[in-house]
Amino acid sequence: MKLPRFLLALLLLPGLALAQDMVTRDGITLTQPQENRAEAIGDQLRCLVCQNESIEESSAGLAKQLRVIIRQQVVQGVPSKEIMRYMVQRYGIFVLLKPPVSPLTWLLYASPFIAMLGGFLLFWLGRRARANPVTPLSQAEQARLDELLK
Amino acid sequence: MSPLRRRLLFGTPLVVALAAGGGFYTILRRMQDDTYDPHALPSPLIGKRPPAFTLPGVSGTPGFSNTDLLAPPKPMLVNWFASWCAPCQEEVPMLQALAAAGITIWGIAYQDKPADLAAYLQQFGNPYARIATDQSGLTAINWGVYGVPETYFIDKTGIVRLRYAGALTDTVVKTQIMPLFKQYS
Numbered sequence: 001m002k003l004p005r006f007l008l009a010l011l012l013l014p015g016l017a018l019a020q021d022m023v024t025r026d027g028i029t030l031t032q033p034q035e036n037r038a039e040a041i042g043d044q045l046r047c048l049v050c051q052n053e054s055i056e057e058s059s060a061g062l063a064k065q066l067r068v069i070i071r072q073q074v075v076q077g078v079p080s081k082e083i084m085r086y087m088v089q090r091y092g093i094f095v096l097l098k099p100p101v102s103p104l105t106w107l108l109y110a111s112p113f114i115a116m117l118g119g120f121l122l123f124w125l126g127r128r129a130r131a132n133p134v135t136p137l138s139q140a141e142q143a144r145l146d147e148l149l150k
Numbered sequence: 151m152s153p154l155r156r157r158l159l160f161g162t163p164l165v166v167a168l169a170a171g172g173g174f175y176t177i178l179r180r181m182q183d184d185t186y187d188p189h190a191l192p193s194p195l196i197g198k199r200p201p202a203f204t205l206p207g208v209s210g211t212p213g214f215s216n217t218d219l220l221a222p223p224k225p226m227l228v229n230w231f232a233s234w235c236a237p238c239q240e241e242v243p244m245l246q247a248l249a250a251a252g253i254t255i256w257g258i259a260y261q262d263k264p265a266d267l268a269a270y271l272q273q274f275g276n277p278y279a280r281i282a283t284d285q286s287g288l289t290a291i292n293w294g295v296y297g298v299p300e301t302y303f304i305d306k307t308g309i310v311r312l313r314y315a316g317a318l319t320d321t322v323v324k325t326q327i328m329p330l331f332k333q334y335s
Contacts, residue, residue, distance in 0.1 A: 062291075065287060091191070092191060
């Protein structure tokens with residue numbers, strides 16, 4: 001009974017060693033998985049100072065502060081969804097690089113389908129126009145044509 | 151091809167181009183008139199009271215907290231600024247004119263050093279009835295401040311009705327701020 005437990009502890013050792021692998025970012029020390037989670041959150045948030053960079057990429061002071069807040073909350077074990085909600089509560093949905101479907105954004109998300117529908121409509125109209133064959137020449141017209149082409 | 155189809159085929163792109171041109175023209179003209187800013191963000195604070203905070207004042211004077219903003223005797227402005235911010239300096243004469251017109255303006259200094267702040271108020275003037283200092287910038291994050299200057303209009307029930315990011319201009323005051331004072335007086 002004692003031996004298996006010892007073996008189990010041995011199995012856990014590499015995990016412990018991995019857990020000791022700490023990284024420091026923006027003055028916050030956290031484990032690599034925690035840092036990965038923080039980066040995944042930061043990648044989805046827009047820096048409000050330079051507007052087209054994510055919080056992770058930006059060198060703005062505010063972005064750095066938000067990175068610190070994200071990491072502090074990750075260390076405390078706050079779920080990622082909760083951290084995103086914290087940001088949206090303060091800065092609105094603009095802070096999300098991928099905005100949710102809402103009355104403000106549904107047209108944006110519908111635009112590919114609207115374009116596709118427009119394309120189909122055009123295609124259908126074009127086909128319908130071509131489907132009507134040109135009325136064949138009457139006998140008199142054919143005779144006149146033959147005359148001209150002589 | 152029927153004449154109607156032909157007219158549609160040539161007319162549709164023309165109408166689309168005209169509509170787009172009209173849209174762009176309106177955007178550009180309103181940007182020039184200061185009545186439209188494509189970078190402006192809607193504040194989630196609008197329709198709500200400012201989040202809880204207690205901030206110290208500057209050089210010995212008391213600061214203020216969110217409870218001081220719960221029920222102002224009349225509508226007021228809260229202006230976020232910093233001594234290191236150039237547009238803030240440019241904005242001071244406008245704030246002073248508003249203060250002279252009887253509008254209450256409270257200031258919150260964002261990430262500022264006490265000595266720099268004192269020198270700034272000395273040099274450019276102090277339009278603020280009260281000043282608080284947010285040295286860490288954490289209260290600013292709770293307000294959703296993303297740059298200085300930012301100006302918030304607060305009505306008599308303590309509710310934020312407008313956030314304007316950037317230095318206040320004549321047009322902004324005339325078209326956005328003053329109508330709110332009339333509406334919520």
